[in-house]
Amino acid sequence: MTQAGPQLRSRAEGLAAALPPLLAQAEHLASTVMLGSHGRRRAGMGDEFWQYRPLSQGDEAREIDWRRSAKSDVHFIRQKEWQAAQSVVIWVDGSRSMGFTGDTERPTKSDRARLLALALSVLLVRAGERVGLANLGTPPRSGQVQLMRLAEALTGELSEDDYGTPQTPGLPAHARAVFLSDFMGDMDAVEAALAKAADRGVHGTLFQILDPVEESFPFDGRTVFESMGGTLQHETLKAGDLKARYLERLAARKDRLDRLARLSGWLYKGHHTGEGAQSALLWLYSTLERAR
C-alpha cells in the first residue's frame, strides 16, 4: 500500500500528462470537419421543431398547436424532428504490430489509429451520438466524460500480442462499428468477428492502416525479419527477391478484406500513415453520416 500509492500516483500523472495533447490533437482534427444538420430529417421524438402538419385522423387532440391553428381555419399539429442517438463502437487494434513505423519522422500506426478513433469520437459526441470503445467492453455512452474515458483508454500501452483480432463483446444490436487495424494478423478471426457483427445487424467500416514501408517493402540483402513481438521470424538471403511476392500477398489480403466487407454490407478502406489524418477522418465521418 505504501509502495503502490506513489507508483499509482506517478503513473496517473504520467497518464494525465499525455491525455490533454491526444485529446487536444483529436479535437483539433475534429474541428476541421464542418458539422451540418444531423437530425434524422423526419418527424419523431426530439427537441427541435420539424413541421406543422394539418390535423388528420388518429392524431391526438393534445398534439394540436393552438397558436398556429388560431391563424387559420384548419387545425395544425406541431411535429418535432426525430433525434434518436446512434451507438457507435470503435475497435482500435492495440497489438504490438501497430507500434511499427518505417521512419522515425512518421507516427506509428497505432498513433494514427488512436488519433482517428478519438477524433471520430469527438465528432460523434458533439453530434450527440453515443460512442464506445470495443477494447474497453463498456457500452457506448455520450457526453464529455465518455470522451475523457476514451482518451484515457487510448493513451495506454500496447498489448503483448503480436497481432490483434477484433473484439466484439457487448456490441449493441444495430449499432455502428469502426475497426481500426492493420489487419496483418489472422484473417479468419476477422472474418469470424465480422460475421458475428453482421448477425447482430451491425454495420460498419474496416479501416486498414499501413505504414508506407509495408506497402513498398524497400529491403534488400540478407535479412532476418521479426514480428514486433518477436514471435514470428523469417530469414531470407535476398530480401529484394521477396518484394514482388510480398506485394502480391498484401494485395490479396486487401482484396479479401474488401470482399468480406462488401458481403456483410460493411465498407473497407486502406490508409497510409504517410498521408494526412484529416482526409481519413473526413472519409470515416462521412461513412457514418451517410448510413445514419
Added chain:
Amino acid sequence: MWMLGPIGFTAPLLLLGLLVLPILWIILRAVPPAPIRRRFPGVALLLGLTDEETQTDRTPWWLLLLRMLAAAAVILGFAGPVLNPQVSEPGSGPLLVVTDGGWAEAGDWNKRRARIAAALEEAGRAGRPVALVQRTALTPTAPEFLSADRWATRLAGLAPQPWAPDPEAQADWIAALGTERFDTLWLSDGLDDPARGAMLEALEARGKLRVFETGRPVLGLRPVVYEDGLVRLTVLRSRDGLAQAEEIAAIGLDPAGVERRLATAQVGFDADAAWVEVELSLPAEMRNRVSRFEIVGQRSAGAVTLTDDSLKRREVALIAGRDDREGLELLSPLHYLEQALEPTADLLDGALEDLLLANPDAILLADVARLAPGEEAGLVDWVKAGGLLVRFAGPRLAGSDVSRAELDPLMPVRLREGGRSVGGAMSWGEPKGLRPFAEGSPFYGLEIPPDVAVNSQVMAQPDPALSERTIAALADGTPLVTRRPLGEGQVVLFHVTANAEWSSLPLSGLFVQMLERLAISTRPTAPDASELSGTTWAAERVLDGYGALRDAGNLAGIPGERLAARVPAADMPPGLYASEDRRIALNVLADEAVLAAANWPARIAVEGLAIARETLLKGPVLAVALLLLGLDLLASLWLSGRLRRAGGAGSVALLVLAMLPAPQARADDGLALLATNEVVLAHVVTGDAQLDRIAAAGLKGLSETLFNRTSVEPIEPVAVDLEMDELAFFPFLYWPVSLDQPIPSAEAYGRLNRYLRNGGMILFDTRDADIGRFGSGTPQGRKLQQLARPLDIPPLEPIPEDHVLTRTFYLLQDFPGRFASRDVWVEAAPPDAQKLEGMPFRNLNDGVTPVVIGGNDWAAAWAIDANGTPLYPVGRGFSGERQREIALRFGVNLIMHVLTGNYKSDQVHVPDLLDRLGQ
C-alpha cells in the same frame, strides 16, 4: 637477398605465408555475410516464402578472389620486394674511393655513405687495400691504403663540408700521390668545379676510374638581394630539362622568440631554365626578423642563404600631436622627419599603443605634450627596455605644463615656462646659430652649415645635470638637444620643432646627419673590400654541410679583406660574421654563382645514371593491398544491401563536417557600418540614466534641426560607451559632466586621445553655468578637471569674437543653452595670428578645435520628445523661446564647424582672389 627476375625480396621467408592462402580460401568461403535483423510486422505475409537463389549464402567467388589478392599483397609487401637491387664491384688491386664531400651531397649523404660502405665491404671481401679521400678536406699526403674494415670504422665520421674543393690543396695532394697504381671509385656530387679536370686527369693516369653520380639535380640559393622594397631570391639548379617546383621559406624568430617559418614562396622552374628568380614582398617587421632563407626540403648548405644587416632596416614610429593641418604639407610636424628618414628607415604610422606592440627601434614624438597614463607607462617600459625616444618641441609642448615643476620621466630635462623667441620683430637678438659639437656628443665631428639658425626654442631649467645632458647647444650656450639615459634606452629632446617653424635646422643636411648619428640611421648595403680593410671579423654562427646553423666555437678571427672575397674555406666556413655591431653573412654561393652539372668524358663509366635504380616496392604493394581491402569493404556492404544506408550516413557525416566551421559574424560591424554610412551624433554614456536620456533627446533635437535646416542629415544619435566602443566613427561627441561618472580607464583615455588627435571634437558640458563660471570650482568644474587631466587638450581661450564658430552657418555672438553664460572655451588661436587691415576677422587657418567646454546645459535646451515638442523649459516666455532658438543655432554652427572645419575661415581669401581675377 632472394631474386625473382628483376625483383628481389629482403625478407623472402615471409613469402611462405602465401601457402596459407588456400586455407584462407576455404575458411572464407564457408562464412556467409551476417544478416541484418529487422522488425517488420509484414513478416506475417512473408512466412513460407523461400529464396529463389540458394547459392548466395556463400561468399561470391569474386569477393573471395578480392580478399585473397589483398592478403597476398600484404604478404608480398612485407616480404620487402625491391626492383633492380644493386649488384657488386669487380676488380683487383688497391682501390681509392674519392668523394667530393661538398654541400651538394648533403641531401643524400646517407645513401652515399652506404654506397662507400658497400664498396668497402666488396673490397674487403676481395682483399683489396682501400683508401678514402674527401676532396673538400684534402691533405698534402699520399693516401694510405689500409684494409677495408679499418676504413669502415672511420666512415661514420665522414661529413659533407659547406665549401667547394680548394684547387691549391688538391694540387698539393696530386703532387704527393707518387706513381702508385690503383683503381678509383669517384663519388661525384654532380657539380662542375674548376679543380675537377686536374683530379680527373691524375686519377685516370693511375688506373681504372669509375664515377658514381646519383643524377639528382642540385639546388642552390644565391644570396638574397633587397631592392625597391622587394626581397629577391635566385634559385639555381644543376640540371635542366624538367619542369620543377620548389618552395622557399624565410625563417626567423617570431615575436615570441621561437624560430619558425615566417613566409614561403613557390618557385617553378621551366623545363629549360637553370635558374629562377622569385621576389618576395615582406612587411618590414617580418623582413627584419628573417635570419635565413632556405629551399624547403633541401638539406644542404647551398640551399640556405643567411641574411645580414643589408636586409634589416630600422623601424621608426612617427607620432605628431595633431596632424590634421589640412593640406599644409610643409607645416606638418612630421614632414621633414618623413623626408629625412624615408630612404633609410621603415616608418611606422598608427596609434601609440599599437606601435609599442610592434616594438620599433625608435619613436619620434613631434610636439606631443601630454600622453594618456597607459601610453606613458607603456612608453617608459619600452624606453627602459632599450628604445630610443626622440621628442621635438613645439607650441603645444611650450604651452603645456609637461616637465615644468618636476622632471617628466619621458623628458631629458625640466623646461621653463613659455620658451623664448629670438630674432623676431619683438626681440633684439639675432637668430642664433649652433655652437660646434663638443667631444662627448654623438654629433661630434659633424660640420655645421652656416645658414642653420634658431628663432624659437623651449628653454631648459638650469640644473646641475643640464650640462652633461646637453649634446648640442646654441652659440650662446643654451641647450638645443638634450639627452638622458632611461633604463637601457634613452630620451632625446630637440628643443625646436621638427618642422621649419622655429628653426632652419630641419631644412639643412645637418638634420639628416644628426638623425643618422642618433642611430635612427641607415646601414651600408654591400660592404666591399676597401670598406672592410683593417677590420677583424669573428664568426658568430656557422653553417655545416647540411645547412644547419650552429655556434662557431673557437674559430680564429678573419681579416676583412678576406671576408670581402667571399670564398668559404675550412678556416672560414660560411656563417654569420660580426664585428662590433655590424654583421655580415658569408654564404656558400656567391652573388653571381651558377651551378653547372659535371660533364664526364664518354670513356668514363658513370654509375647511377644508366643503371636501373633500386626501387623499393613495399609501399606500392601495401597500398594496393589497402585498396583491395577498401574495395572488399564496399563490395561486402553492397552484397548485404547496406551500401545505400552506409552511403547516406557517410553523406550526413560529410555534411556535418562541412557545416562545422560556421562563419562567425562580428557584432561590432553593425555599429561601424551605421556610423560610417550616415552622419551620427554621439554622446558619452555617463552612467546617470536621467542625464543620458537628456543627452540623447538633446542630440535628437539637434539632429532634427540640422535635418530641417541644413544639408547635414544625421540619423538617430548614438550613445557611446568609452570603455567599449570605437570612437573613430563619430565626428562629434557630447559629454555632459556628471559628478558620479567613473573615471575612464587608461585604454579609454588612449582611445580618446587618439580620437582628439585625429580630428574629433568633444563638447564638454558642465551644466552649471547658472551657479558658477568656468574654472570657478563648482563640483562639476572640478570633476571636469579630473576627467580631462589625462586628455591631450591644447591651450584654451574663451571663444574670441572672430572665432569661426560664430559664422559657420548662422552669425552668432552668444552660445546659450538652458543657461546663457558667455563662458565657452575653445582651443586658443596661435599667438602669431594677426588681424589684417580691413578684414573683419583674423586669418586663422587652423583645424577644428578639439574641445569646446562650457556649462550652458545645451542638451536640455535642444531636447525634444517623440512628438518634436521641447522637453525642458528655457527662460521665460518669448525671450526664452528665442534663447532656445539661439541654442539650436549654436548646435548647428558647432556641427557645421566639425564637418567643414575652417572652410568659413578660408572665405577671407575671397576678396583677394576676386581682386586678382579682375586684373
